[in-house]
Amino acid sequence: MVFLAAASIGALALAGAPKSVELTVYNANFALVKEVRSFNLRAGRQEVRVEDVASYIDPTSVSFKSLTPGSSIDILEQNYQYDLLSTQSILLKSIGKRVRLRQQLQNGDVVVTEGILLSAPGQVVSTGAGASRVYTGMVVETDDGRYVLNPTGTVEVLEIPEGLISKPTLMWNLLAGRSGAYDIELAYLTNQIGWSADYVLTLNEDDTMADLNGWVTINNKSGATYENASLKLIAGDVRRVQPRARGGFGGGRLEMAAAADLGFAEETLFEYHLYTLQRPATVRNNETKQISLLSASDVAVEKELIFEGQRSMWRSRGVSYRPGQGYATDLNVKINVIIVLRNSKENNLGIPLPKGKVRVYKRDSAGQVQMLGEDQIDHTSREEKLRLWIGNAFDVVGERKRLSFRKISNTVVQEAFEIKVRNRKTKSVAVRVIEHGWGDWEILSETMPGKKLDSNTFEYAITLQPDEEKVITYTIQTRW
DSSP states (O other): OEEEESSOOOOOOOSOSOSEEEEEEETTTEEEEEEEEEEEEOSEEEEEEEESOOTTBOGGGOEEEEOSTTOOEEEEEEEEEOOBOOHHHHHHHTTTSEEEEEEEOTTSOEEEEEEEEEEOTTOEEEOSTTOOEEEOOOEEEETTSOEEESOOSEEEESSOOTTOBSSOEEEEEEEESSOEEEEEEEEEEEESEEEEEEEEEEEOTTSSEEEEEEEEEEEEOSSOOEEEEEEEEEESOOOOOOOOOOOOOTTOOEEESSSTTTSEEEEEETTEEEEEESSOEEEOTTEEEEEEEEEEEEEEOEEEEEEETTHHHHHHHGGGOOOOTTOOOOSOOSOEEEEEEEOOGGGTOOSOBOSEEEEEEEEOTTSOEEEEEEEEEOOBOTTOEEEEEEEEOSSEEEEEEEEEEEEEETTEEEEEEEEEEEEOSSSOEEEEEEEEOOSEEEEEEESSOOEEEETTEEEEEEEEOTTOEEEEEEEEEEEO
């Protein structure tokens, strides 16, 4: 349906375009917008309007400050107007008013009908308390007493309803101490804009070294474009109050982005980390933007093969688990592949790494890059280890089963387990077999010495030659 209007809308904003923009984006899908705008004000009380603010602005977060020396401004009232001009909004606000309907017949003739708009497409009608809502179509009562339902053609309204605007607008009712030009700093929070970090780790031929590249991905759906903004990113778990819902080390280096004077500079801010882009950037509405964050070469890595036969049971039941006759099976019978690296200066890293997704690649025999897997990391400070679970081994196979279950008393049980690991590769491999104990546990016997890692975890470290199988059995007593 095409809409034609017989009236026009005047300009709403008195403020000019922003003289400067600073955009601080948080990795929790919100941002702080700070703009400097110029206003020509007269002395006394008046209205000031600012267009082009974000559609997802939080009006309660707006800050308004005069930067002009010797000036005084008192804010008496603030309004955020977001009833935007559209075909649907105009028709909804035109219910009960005269409209003109133009329809073209099959023979080419145009029929013009005038009448009162009784219902508009998209109007919501409640059918009573607790009842369903009905979304209606268009109904026009013509001058000759007919009712036209859902007509096709062009609807022309004879006047623009009041209160509709073309862009989201902030409006202040303020009191200026003098007339003249003012520079005003406007700051507010907006939702629907956030950022995340994405990393690419490319392994060398023998999986001992890697190159790491990091990218910042900004996703802007806030409803505004930020031209030539000073861009800053906050990494950390910033708390916001949510409203209640109703119903080999040498030769490598680390660089922040491609060049120090064009990339990100990192600093500590409170208990978070702040990354400032050393050049202006334009972040457009409905745009996903990627900017280089870091590049590191010759990062030492280790590959671990881990068989944790109780992984899913441990994660779902945790320390509250009590061994029972039917609770010994587990779906995880795969050997997990883990890539381990330390975020240290000696390892050509040593900067706070924002949380994000790490994709691991390696070149094949033809020199082409292939993806090996991916994992998600949390915010990782310097000197901490990164452990990336990127997939499961193909040629290293594990089995785990419970051999016996004996109930000593109502609070004591004894269990015996057998673990088999086979290597079908053409070279030797090392495998870490991880097991868990619950409550007050004790290993009564074992076919090879294990190592206690913490109060609930112990492991067996084994090395397998090609086509070798090793079997581990142990008996554990659990008391609670």
